[in-house]
Amino acid sequence: MYAQMVTSEATQEDPQKLAAFQARIDAGEKIEPKDWMPEGYRKTLIRQIGQHAHSEIVGQLPEGNWITRAPTLERKAILLAKVQDEAGHGLYLYGAAETLGVSRDELTEMLLDGRMKYSSIFNYPTLTWADMGAVGWLVDGAAIMNQVPLQRTSYGPYSRAMIRICKEESFHQRQGYHIMMKMAQGTPAQKKMAQDALNRFWYPSLMMFGPSDKDSVHSAQSMKWKIKMNTNDELRQKFVDQTVPQAEYLGLTVPDETLRWNEEKGGYDFAEPDWSEFFDVIKGNGPCNTERLAARNKAWDDGAWVREGLIAHAEKRRAAKLAAE
Amino acid sequence: MTDRDALFEYLLRLGDNTLVLGHRVSEWCGHAPVLEEDIALANTALDLIGQTQMWLGLAGDVEGEGRSADDFAMLRDVWDFRNLLLVEQPNGDFGQTMMRQCLFDAFHFDLLSGLAGSTDDRIAAIAAKALKEVTYHVDRSSETVIGLGDGTEESHRRMQAALDLLWPYVGEMFMPDAVDTALHEAGIAPDLPALRASFDTRIDEILRQATLVRPDNAYAHSGGKTGVRHSEHLGHLLTQMQWLQRAYPGAAW
Numbered sequence: 168m169y170a171q172m173v174t175s176e177a178t179q180e181d182p183q184k185l186a187a188f189q190a191r192i193d194a195g196e197k198i199e200p201k202d203w204m205p206e207g208y209r210k211t212l213i214r215q216i217g218q219h220a221h222s223e224i225v226g227q228l229p230e231g232n233w234i235t236r237a238p239t240l241e242r243k244a245i246l247l248a249k250v251q252d253e254a255g256h257g258l259y260l261y262g263a264a265e266t267l268g269v270s271r272d273e274l275t276e277m278l279l280d281g282r283m284k285y286s287s288i289f290n291y292p293t294l295t296w297a298d299m300g301a302v303g304w305l306v307d308g309a310a311i312m313n314q315v316p317l318q319r320t321s322y323g324p325y326s327r328a329m330i331r332i333c334k335e336e337s338f339h340q341r342q343g344y345h346i347m348m349k350m351a352q353g354t355p356a357q358k359k360m361a362q363d364a365l366n367r368f369w370y371p372s373l374m375m376f377g378p379s380d381k382d383s384v385h386s387a388q389s390m391k392w393k394i395k396m397n398t399n400d401e402l403r404q405k406f407v408d409q410t411v412p413q414a415e416y417l418g419l420t421v422p423d424e425t426l427r428w429n430e431e432k433g434g435y436d437f438a439e440p441d442w443s444e445f446f447d448v449i450k451g452n453g454p455c456n457t458e459r460l461a462a463r464n465k466a467w468d469d470g471a472w473v474r475e476g477l478i479a480h481a482e483k484r485r486a487a488k489l490a491a492e
Numbered sequence: 493m494t495d496r497d498a499l500f501e502y503l504l505r506l507g508d509n510t511l512v513l514g515h516r517v518s519e520w521c522g523h524a525p526v527l528e529e530d531i532a533l534a535n536t537a538l539d540l541i542g543q544t545q546m547w548l549g550l551a552g553d554v555e556g557e558g559r560s561a562d563d564f565a566m567l568r569d570v571w572d573f574r575n576l577l578l579v580e581q582p583n584g585d586f587g588q589t590m591m592r593q594c595l596f597d598a599f600h601f602d603l604l605s606g607l608a609g610s611t612d613d614r615i616a617a618i619a620a621k622a623l624k625e626v627t628y629h630v631d632r633s634s635e636t637v638i639g640l641g642d643g644t645e646e647s648h649r650r651m652q653a654a655l656d657l658l659w660p661y662v663g664e665m666f667m668p669d670a671v672d673t674a675l676h677e678a679g680i681a682p683d684l685p686a687l688r689a690s691f692d693t694r695i696d697e698i699l700r701q702a703t704l705v706r707p708d709n710a711y712a713h714s715g716g717k718t719g720v721r722h723s724e725h726l727g728h729l730l731t732q733m734q735w736l737q738r739a740y741p742g743a744a745w
Binding site: 349 | 511515518519521522523524525526527528529530531534535537538541542544545548561562565566585586587636638639640642643644646647648650732733735736737740742743744745
């Protein structure tokens with residue numbers, strides 16, 4: 168769930184065209200880049216796919232934080248592969264967004280100057296090795312909840328990107344859970360680290376789904392367009408129901424004293440996260456917002472001479488080739 | 493020095509080169525100038541760490557004292573490392589990282605090509621596998637050095653500065669000692685001085701296309717692959733890499 172609180176755009180277009188468009192979506196057809204689409208559909212998708220792409224890119228940072236300190240060569244290799252996958256996801260998603268008429272550079276600029284957001288979760292610090300486990304298990308686990316249904320989203324390029332991404336995400340979640348398992352079965356210090364990671368990442372993971380949107384007009388429009396497949400509450404419930412038994416299996420305690428199985432609804436009752444914290448993080452006041460954005464800006468600014476150099480060289484080659492012809 | 497000692501020492505050199513360079517390259521994760529480079533750098537680091545597991549794993553078998561690749565990586569101190577000084581040099585800017593990569597890749601490619609014909613089947617098999625990856629590494633790093641050398645005034649200036657800075661670390665790669673000579677005579681490893689000619693031909697062509705000037709300075713720092721005198725940089729790298737294993741001895745991860 169790397170797109171949060173994406174507001175859908177109102178659409179004022181020819182009602183006949185809109186109805187025909189909606190009929191295609193209702194029939195389960197995929198909308199392709201050259202097809203007619205309402206302006207609101209296009210803009211909402213750019214926002215949503217862009218936010219997802221940015222989350223993959225910024226999401227490299229909290230895990231990259233531990234690559235140089237991974238405890239074994241195998242863990243280091245797995246973590247490198249995972250972070251590399253995430254950069255790859257960013258590439259497919261920027262590619263999908265480009266089919267809607269916005270360039271990767273434009274989207275990047277909007278990330279760097281704060282006009283576009285990335286998932287709130289990446290504004291939390293990764294403090295111990297167990298956080299690599301918690302991020303894989305909980306954060307990727309939450310992402311999968313949202314991304315699996317999005318494989319059926321109405322926009323063709325987005326749907327195809329999601330299919331590729333989902334294959335890799337399930338491996339990510341498994342490696343995270345495996346780290347947690349090793350630590351939960353390890354020394355007392357390791358177990359303490361694992362519990363501490365769960366304590367710190369539980370509520371921020373629940374926040375990944377965004378506040379309740381069951382009454383939101385924007386969400387209703389996005390769901391009608393099949394850009395959004397489930398409400399935030401449905402996904403959050405599903406995530407909790409899946410994750411609590413996994414925590415029990417690890418012998419770890421979910422930091423929620425109100426957590427109870429509710430036979431009637433066939434799911435857990437659980438405490439809502441502190442939404443004021445969520446809005447603080449969204450506004451830029453999370454523990455790592457400043458560092459994350461500064462790191463991305465620095466990478467971009469420090470890399471300007473590289474991008475310019477490579478472009479200049481490519482142009483010289485092209486000119487030389489033309490002259491030779 | 494017995495044959496086994498020489499072989500063990502040689503395998504540590506191979507594994508420590510890929511370990512230390514893989515670690516250095518992995519420091520870039522999430523900070524590269526463009527997304528494709530982030531992916532390529534992570535991919536290179538991943539290849540190098542994979543090669544490390546094979547070389548140091550074999551070193552453990554040859555030593556026969558039950559040490560694993562992880563034990564070698566995480567529990568030795570600076571003086572026991574046998575990597576070249578070149579690979580432990582800090583990343584600097586992206587140009588310096590790619591220049592270091594290109595100089596090492598050009599050497600690594602020829603070295604592995606020789607090792608793929610080793611009389612030791614285990615070494616030949618690892619070298620053949622690694623060579624596939626390093627063929628891509630050398631293509632990519634040389635293309636990047638050419639592109640940036642021949643790019644803008646600024647990129648040219650930075651690449652020349654990187655070359656000047658790193659050139660004194662080239663010589664150590666080709667300087668044979670008793671270990672190299674023993675392995676070459678046994679048909680296990682290629683003759684290092686003989687690799688130099690191929691390296692020079694390749695690098696001269698890259699530098700020509702990159703419009704960079706090969707430094708006059710023939711001085712070569714040494715002490716990395718013998719472990720006699722590493723640079724100050726290696727200790728800091730190990731501090732980070734080994735921290736968890738040192739702080740929580742005996743834990744399984």
